[in-house]
Amino acid sequence: MEQFTIGIDVGGTKTAYGLLDGEKRIVRRLSHPSDSRCPPERFFDRIAAGIDELLAAGHIEKGSLRGVGIGMPSFILFEEGRIVKTSNLPLIRDFPARAYLREKLAGLRVILDNDAHTAAVAELRRGAGRGFENLLYCPVSTGIATGIIINGKIFRGRYGWAGESGHMIVTPDDGIECGCGNRGCLMSWCSGSMIIKHIKKWIEAGESSSITEFAGAQELNCNHLAMAYNAGDALARRAIAQMVTFLGIWTYNLYVTLNINCFVFGGGLLKLFHELTLNGKPGSLLDAMKEVFDRYNKNTMPVYFKEAELGDDFGIIGAAELLF
Numbered sequence: 574m575e576q577f578t579i580g581i582d583v584g585g586t587k588t589a590y591g592l593l594d595g596e597k598r599i600v601r602r603l604s605h606p607s608d609s610r611c612p613p614e615r616f617f618d619r620i621a622a623g624i625d626e627l628l629a630a631g632h633i634e635k636g637s638l639r640g641v642g643i644g645m646p647s648f649i650l651f652e653e654g655r656i657v658k659t660s661n662l663p664l665i666r667d668f669p670a671r672a673y674l675r676e677k678l679a680g681l682r683v684i685l686d687n688d689a690h691t692a693a694v695a696e697l698r699r700g701a702g703r704g705f706e707n708l709l710y711c712p713v714s715t716g717i718a719t720g721i722i723i724n725g726k727i728f729r730g731r732y733g734w735a736g737e738s739g740h741m742i743v744t745p746d747d748g749i750e751c752g753c754g755n756r757g758c759l760m761s762w763c764s765g766s767m768i769i770k771h772i773k774k775w776i777e778a779g780e781s782s783s784i785t786e787f788a789g790a791q792e793l794n795c796n797h798l799a800m801a802y803n804a805g806d807a808l809a810r811r812a813i814a815q816m817v818t819f820l821g822i823w824t825y826n827l828y829v830t831l832n833i834n835c836f837v838f839g840g841g842l843l844k845l846f847h848e849l850t851l852n853g854k855p856g857s858l859l860d861a862m863k864e865v866f867d868r869y870n871k872n873t874m875p876v877y878f879k880e881a882e883l884g885d886d887f888g889i890i891g892a893a894e895l896l897f
């Protein structure tokens with residue numbers, strides 16, 4: 574009998590479902606907004622209902638389902654399937670999500686994992702990491718993290734949150750406080766949302782920048798940063814230089830720690846850099862980071878910086894791959 578799988582990608586704003594057939598093709602989809610005001614019980618009731626809807630639409634019995642994989646922007650105690658906390662969904666914390674869902678779904682197999690882990694598995698098996706035994710999947714967006722693949726398997730660490738490299742401390746007690754509760758972690762200097770906070774701080778301190786004109790009445794965002802940069806704005810250039818420096822150092826630190834030579838990057842900052850004009854052509858975050866990396870790296874063994882290959886479906890695919 575054909576065995577189906579469901580992969581669910583829970584994001585801060587949207588929850589996307591895919592039903593995959595025995596050949597691992599996505600044959601049905603469903604999505605709904607992620608309600609950040611929902612307590613965890615109601616949040617996972619909605620997911621259980623989504624699973625039932627998807628099965629009903631495909632006329633599939635629970636018995637022919639291999640299981641459900643869920644990727645979330647959360648710290649997850651992997652073995653227990655317990656969520657410790659979740660970025661962008663502050664109410665989804667301290668919750669035994671797997672046990673709760675299994676009860677709702679009559680004992681169906683459910684695996685939950687961090688979304689950087691599921692994306693790493695997806696890129697390893699189906700994307701830019703094919704053929705590599707070891708790789709680092711690095712989302713660079715509003716948040717920064719790493720999915721660590723060692724010998725073809727995701728490395729989760731003792732409790733399940735290996736790879737939270739964005740929160741490594743680089744400037745102790747200096748800088749803007751991050752959601753992790755510390756000042757001076759790496760992503761507080763260079764993530765998409767944090768760089769905007771730096772720019773606002775500089776402007777509040779009296780520095781002038783055309784970025785405020787580009788923003789006009791809108792809330793300042795990374796598009797305005799790109800426009801100001803391309804117009805030659807000094808403050809925008811400083812912001813981009815700060816991001817590149819910290820992101821380059823981050824990749825170097827990962828490389829000297831793990832000696833894994835395949836980096837796969839995904840996320841919104843790649844797009845931001847494509848909008849920048851550097852030396853007359855579209856910018857590349859990968860090239861910019863590699864330049865910093867090469868400044869510190871003192872040997873010539875090959876190191877690959879690759880762009881993620883799977884489009885918007887990587888979250889669904891990686892979540893479903895947890896079952897294999």
Ligand SMILES: [Zn+2]
Pocket residue numbers: 739740751752753754755758759760761
């Ligand atoms: Zn942090």
